[in-house]
Amino acid sequence: MLRNYPQNFVDLYDLNNVMFEPYTLKDIAKALGLSTSTVSRALRDTHEISAETKRIVLEYAQKINYHPNPIALSLKERRSRSIGVSLSEVANHYYAQVINGIESIAYDRGYHVIITQTHESYDREKVNIDHLASRSVDGLLISLSAETSDTSHLHHLHQRGLPMVFFDRVAAKINTHKVTANNEKGAFEATEHLIKQGCKRIAHLTSPDHLSISIERLNGYRQALEKYNLPLEETYIKYCPQGGKSRLETENAIRELMNLSEKPDGIFVASDRLSIGCLIAFKKLKISVPEDIEITGFCNSDVLDLIEPTLTSVSQPAFEMGQLATAMLIDLIESKYPVYDFEKKILDTSLYIRNA
Amino acid sequence: MLRNYPQNFVDLYDLNNVMFEPYTLKDIAKALGLSTSTVSRALRDTHEISAETKRIVLEYAQKINYHPNPIALSLKERRSRSIGVSLSEVANHYYAQVINGIESIAYDRGYHVIITQTHESYDREKVNIDHLASRSVDGLLISLSAETSDTSHLHHLHQRGLPMVFFDRVAAKINTHKVTANNEKGAFEATEHLIKQGCKRIAHLTSPDHLSISIERLNGYRQALEKYNLPLEETYIKYCPQGGKSRLETENAIRELMNLSEKPDGIFVASDRLSIGCLIAFKKLKISVPEDIEITGFCNSDVLDLIEPTLTSVSQPAFEMGQLATAMLIDLIESKYPVYDFEKKILDTSLYIRNA
DNA sequence: AACATGGCCGGGAACGATTGCACACTTATT
DNA sequence: AATAAGTGTGCAATCGTTCCCGGCCATGTT
Numbered sequence: 131m132l133r134n135y136p137q138n139f140v141d142l143y144d145l146n147n148v149m150f151e152p153y154t155l156k157d158i159a160k161a162l163g164l165s166t167s168t169v170s171r172a173l174r175d176t177h178e179i180s181a182e183t184k185r186i187v188l189e190y191a192q193k194i195n196y197h198p199n200p201i202a203l204s205l206k207e208r209r210s211r212s213i214g215v216s217l218s219e220v221a222n223h224y225y226a227q228v229i230n231g232i233e234s235i236a237y238d239r240g241y242h243v244i245i246t247q248t249h250e251s252y253d254r255e256k257v258n259i260d261h262l263a264s265r266s267v268d269g270l271l272i273s274l275s276a277e278t279s280d281t282s283h284l285h286h287l288h289q290r291g292l293p294m295v296f297f298d299r300v301a302a303k304i305n306t307h308k309v310t311a312n313n314e315k316g317a318f319e320a321t322e323h324l325i326k327q328g329c330k331r332i333a334h335l336t337s338p339d340h341l342s343i344s345i346e347r348l349n350g351y352r353q354a355l356e357k358y359n360l361p362l363e364e365t366y367i368k369y370c371p372q373g374g375k376s377r378l379e380t381e382n383a384i385r386e387l388m389n390l391s392e393k394p395d396g397i398f399v400a401s402d403r404l405s406i407g408c409l410i411a412f413k414k415l416k417i418s419v420p421e422d423i424e425i426t427g428f429c430n431s432d433v434l435d436l437i438e439p440t441l442t443s444v445s446q447p448a449f450e451m452g453q454l455a456t457a458m459l460i461d462l463i464e465s466k467y468p469v470y471d472f473e474k475k476i477l478d479t480s481l482y483i484r485n486a
Numbered sequence: 487m488l489r490n491y492p493q494n495f496v497d498l499y500d501l502n503n504v505m506f507e508p509y510t511l512k513d514i515a516k517a518l519g520l521s522t523s524t525v526s527r528a529l530r531d532t533h534e535i536s537a538e539t540k541r542i543v544l545e546y547a548q549k550i551n552y553h554p555n556p557i558a559l560s561l562k563e564r565r566s567r568s569i570g571v572s573l574s575e576v577a578n579h580y581y582a583q584v585i586n587g588i589e590s591i592a593y594d595r596g597y598h599v600i601i602t603q604t605h606e607s608y609d610r611e612k613v614n615i616d617h618l619a620s621r622s623v624d625g626l627l628i629s630l631s632a633e634t635s636d637t638s639h640l641h642h643l644h645q646r647g648l649p650m651v652f653f654d655r656v657a658a659k660i661n662t663h664k665v666t667a668n669n670e671k672g673a674f675e676a677t678e679h680l681i682k683q684g685c686k687r688i689a690h691l692t693s694p695d696h697l698s699i700s701i702e703r704l705n706g707y708r709q710a711l712e713k714y715n716l717p718l719e720e721t722y723i724k725y726c727p728q729g730g731k732s733r734l735e736t737e738n739a740i741r742e743l744m745n746l747s748e749k750p751d752g753i754f755v756a757s758d759r760l761s762i763g764c765l766i767a768f769k770k771l772k773i774s775v776p777e778d779i780e781i782t783g784f785c786n787s788d789v790l791d792l793i794e795p796t797l798t799s800v801s802q803p804a805f806e807m808g809q810l811a812t813a814m815l816i817d818l819i820e821s822k823y824p825v826y827d828f829e830k831k832i833l834d835t836s837l838y839i840r841n842a
Numbered sequence: 843a844a845c846a847t848g849g850c851c852g853g854g855a856a857c858g859a860t861t862g863c864a865c866a867c868t869t870a871t872t
Numbered sequence: 873a874a875t876a877a878g879t880g881t882g883c884a885a886t887c888g889t890t891c892c893c894g895g896c897c898a899t900g901t902t
Contacts, residue, residue, distance in 0.1 A: 151646075152620070154888055165852045170890060178850060197620045201566065202888035204557045205857050220585055221788070226577030233603065242621065245601055247589065264508070264553040265598065291507075409792050431789065432577070436765050438794040510858055521882050526860060536880060558858035561887050 153196045162190060173198075204266065212242035213459060214262030217273045217298075218250050218373070224402045224430035224448050225273075228297065231452020232271060239460050241268070248275035250375050256283050269293035269463045271455050274301060276373035279340040293462035297455040300342045300474075307462065308474040309455040311446040313343055316479035317350025320426040320444045321398045323481065325358045327424050329396030333366040333387050335380070335408060336400035337373045344369070347400040347428070366394055370404060380407030381414065388417060399427030405441060406431065412439065428479075440484035447477045509552045518546060529554075560622065568598035569815060570618030573629045573654075574606050574729070580758050580786035580804050581629075584653065587808020588627060595816050597624070604631035606731050612639050625649035625815045630657060632729035635696040649818040653811040656698045656830075663818065664830040665811040667802040669699055672835035673706025676782040676800045677754045679837065681714045683780050685752030689722040689743050691736070691764060692756035693729045700725070703756045703784070722750055726760060736763030737770065744773060755783030761797060762787065768795065784835075796840035803833045 155166045162169070164187070172179045172187035173196075190196075204210045213236060217225050229245060236243045244267065246258035255275045260283070262270060272284065272294055281301040288294055288304055297309040324332050334351050337344045348367070355362050368383040387394055399405045405427030412419060419425055419439035429443040454475055462469055511522045518525070520543070528535045528543035529552075546552075560566045569592060573581050585601060592599045600623065602614035611631045616639070618626060628640065628650055637657040644650055644660055653665040680688050690707050693700045704723070711718050724739040743750055755761045761783030768775060775781055775795035782798040790799055810831055818825055 155890095156888075166889080167853080167891075168851055170888095171851085174890085178848095180850060183850080199561075199888050200621050201557055201560045202857090203890090205555075205561055205859095205887090206889050206891095208857075210557065219582075220576050221579055221582030223577055226575075226582070229576055230603070242600065242617075244598065247586070261598075265556050266508075406789055406792070410789075413792065433762055433766075433787065433789060433793065436762070436769065436793045437789065438792060511860095512858075522859080523861075523883080524881055527881090530860085534880065539880080555858050558887090559860085561857090561889095562859055564887070 152199065153194050154199065158187065158190055158194070158196060162186060208266075209268050209463075210242075210266045211240060212244055212265075212267050213269045213271060213456070213463075214259070214265075214267035215243060215245045215271045216248060216255060216258055216262070217245070218248050218275055219403075220245065220247060222402055223432050224446060227430060227448035228273075228452035228455075231449040231454075232456045233452075234449075235453050235456040235460070241460060248278075250276040250373050252277035252280075259283065259287070263287055263292060269295070269459045271459055272296050272301075273298040274341065275299075276338050276341065276371070276375070279338075293459060295455045295459040295462065297451050298343065302342060305472055307455075307458040307472050309451050309458065310342070310346070310474070310476055311451065311479050312476045313346035313479075314350040314353070316428065316444040316446070316481070317347040317398065317400070318354045319350075319479075319481045320428075320442070321351045321354035322358070323426055323442060323483065324396035324398060324424055325354060325360065327396070327420070329394075329424055330360065331363070331366065331392060331394045332360065332396040332398060333368065333394035334398050334400065335368050335370065335383055335387075335404055337369070337404070338371050339369050344400060351398055365390060373401065374404040374407045377407055377410060380404060381411040384408060384411040384415065384417070388415065388423075394423060396424040397426075399425065399429075401427075402429050402431065405429040405443070409437065409439060409441060426481075434482070434484070442484050443482045445480045445482055447479070450477060508555065509550050510555065514543065514546060514550075514552060518542060564622075565624050565819075566598075566622045567596060568600055568621075568623050569625045569627060569812070569819075570615070570621075570623035571599060571601045571627045572604060572611060572614055572618070573601070574604050574631055575759075576601065576603060578758055579788050580802060583786060583804035584629075584808035584811075587805040587810075588812045589808075590805075591809050591812040591816070597816065604634075606632040606729050608633035608636075615639065615643070619643050619648060625651070625819045627811050627815055628652050628657075629654040630697065631655075632694050632697065632727070632731070635694075649815060651811045651815040651818065653807050654699065658698060661828055663811075663814040663828050665807050665814070666698070666702075666830070666832055667807065667835050668832045669702035669835075670706040670709070672784065672800040672802070672837070673703040673754065673756070674710045675706075675835075675837045676784075676798070677707045677710035678714070679782055679798055679839065680752035680754060680780055681710060681716065683752070683776070685750075685780055686716065687719070687722065687748060687750045688716065688752040688754060689724065689750035690754050690756065691724050691726065691739055691743075691760055693725070693760070694727050695725050700756060707754055721746060729757065730760040730763045733763055733766060736760060737767040740764060740767040740771065740773070744771070744779075750779060752780040752782075755781065755785075757783075758785050758787065761785040761799070765793065765795060765797060782837075790838070790840070798840050799838045801836045801838055803835070807833060 155169050159166045159169045168179065169187055172184045173191060215232060220226055233243055244262060248255040248258065252275055255278055281303055284301060285304055288306060295307040300308045300310060321332060336347060352362055368387060370379050370383055372379050374380045399408050408425065417423060426442040429441060430445055430448055434441055434443055511525050515522045515525045524535065525543050528540045529547060571588060576582055589599055600618060604611040604614065608631055611634055626648065637659055640657060641660055644662060651663040656664045656666060677688060692703060708718055724743060726735050726739055728735050730736045755764050764781065773779060785797060785799040786801055786804055790797055
């Protein structure tokens with residue numbers, strides 16, 4: 131006698147038959163009259179399986195296009211062969227290039243890449259990273275959000291042994307591998323270029339002061355001023371707490387600078403988004419380059435050659451940074467012994483001089 | 487009744503837990519002297535567990551920051567709560583915006599997003615998608631690569647029941663949900679704008695002819711010419727097989743157009759990358775806009791307002807497209823009944839007129 | 843002839859979670 | 873007082889894979 135199934139039971143059952151159900155070891159074993167262990171060993175080419183059995187199994191596996199279930203493997207091996215990435219925004223050519231670098235290495239070494247965006251929010255960063263960690267990523271590649279000054283959420287994971295490598299915006303307090311551009315030198319060269327162009331009052335527009343990149347780029351700016359005996363004016367340094375996330379933030383900073391009694395005649399901008407935001411603000415406020423002010427800035431945009439006004443830019447080796455960070459992370463993940471000796475790799479930037 | 491366990495158990499456990507080994511149900515069960523099933527049920531708030539036991543379990547779980555192992559869950563539930571995305575390139579503002587749309591919905595509905603890039607290569611697309619499918623993604627969001635004309639690899643997965651939704655560059659032969667911009671109308675408006683500016687000989691630079699977007703945009707272009715009684719010249723239509731992946735490809739196409747005895751006086755460009763490539767080629771070849779030629783093109787770049795020469799652009803609602811495609815995919819994934827009724831959503835584009 | 847060796851293979855536990863079923867115990871109903 | 877109903881908990885199977893352990897047979901050694 132038939133049990134009284136809910137009305138939709140049959141449909142559900144049918145659906146499950148149609149649904150995407152890959153073949154398993156058990157299927158092969160059943161079809162060939164072998165045990166799953168034998169099939170598993172045959173496929174892994176163990177020495178204790180006869181050549182004949184191996185041939186039969188391999189042939190059949192090929193025929194039905196068998197692939198081991200990666201989820202089951204992950205559970206068994208307690209690793210997911212995936213790495214998590216946390217960065218502020220993919221809609222930024224610098225980070226897009228970094229991602230390409232990350233992928234190129236991860237792909238070759240058999241890892242998946244899961245990208246998450248913080249949109250410069252600390253809370254979002256925390257949620258994303260917890261999510262990644264609980265999703266059993268084998269390691270993390272991190273560039274901090276603009277809002278992040280407290281890194282204890284990362285510290286905790288790191289303490290528990292989750293491998294992580296920082297790039298770009300690194301955490302001072304966490305002792306692990308780090309990859310950055312030579313921010314000091316890049317900032318120095320950018321500022322020096324303004325000085326050589328004849329600027330005397332050079333402003334500096336930058337990200338929040340707690341970020342590693344802000345500190346380092348400020349240092350380079352300061353050193354250039356010192357070298358050429360120009361005074362460091364605190365009023366010329368403008369921080370954007372949101373890293374220029376909103377256009378208004380950048381615009382207001384520019385407005386304040388240009389309202390000073392002694393207007394700056396040059397400005398060194400410390401990040402991609404701020405550089406673009408600055409140019410947009412100039413356009414809106416009808417500030418002309420280089421007549422009213424000269425500008426240099428960190429920027430990896432691919433259309434800088436088309437942009438008016440022209441921007442002399444400091445470009446970071448983004449692709450290589452992604453590659454290097456990923457290689458270091460995978461080395462950490464695959465290391466058989468705990469690693470205590472961490473290094474910080476610093477890659478040179480390039481100054482692209484564009485004259486108006 | 488309360489079980490007796492050593493007060494220092496937790497501390498000891500922590501000490502042993504040097505490597506990143508998340509807590510399991512078994513750990514909680516052992517610590518509290520319960521069975522794993524009881525713990526599981528307590529955490530899932532089943533009615534058959536006493537309030538007191540629930541309190542104890544919940545409290546302890548909170549204290550050690552327990553999270554169920556998602557890999558084990560995936561194995562059990564035969565789903566990964568993740569969706570795979572295949573697109574050509576994240577370093578493209580249009581796709582970056584789509585990704586933001588995808589993430590916004592996926593995040594809310596509890597899904598992970600795994601992004602893969604084809605870099606316009608058919609082989610890469612095949613490998614990525616097979617990889618995603620074998621990683622047990624619950625569904626796929628796909629915009630085809632420029633090289634992809636044969637979609638049988640996708641057809642096979644779709645036949646086997648893997649939910650997929652196409653956006654932007656859709657597969658004609660696969661019957662599933664699709665989300666696109668109103669490419670015909672967008673192309674029509676862009677071409678019409680050139681005509682209204684006085685152009686008589688309008689060229690069309692586009693992606694490979696097998697892509698849905700190429701076909702639709704060509705249609706719009708053709709309709710505009712027809713409406714205004716302009717002849718359709720085959721020599722004015724240039725296809726870029728790589729979608730403008732290399733700058734040389736675009737440059738050569740422009741060179742050929744400008745070497746024609748009857749040079750075009752306007753050009754409608756069918757994609758983001760080609761539009762930018764076109765402007766770069768103009769700059770290099772010293773072709774001036776609008777004196778030598780007028781130009782309109784599909785483009786979602788965020789810096790169009792800064793670009794010289796100015797580009798009158800057709801902008802796609804990229805964020806909304808990502809949102810819509812994701813919502814449709816998740817509905818497919820979570821549908822209790824097989825879905826046979828698929829729809830194609832078409833979203834309007836916007837024409838941003840920028841005069842030189 | 844008795845015993846060790848090794849090749850080949852199957853059984854079953856484990857990874858971490860959920861869940862149907864069985865069982866023990868308490869309380870209510872007849 | 874006997875039975876039913878309800879409550880709280882544990883056992884064991886399951887998902888797909890790997891791997892330890894042990895069994896069987898054929899061959900080689902003493």
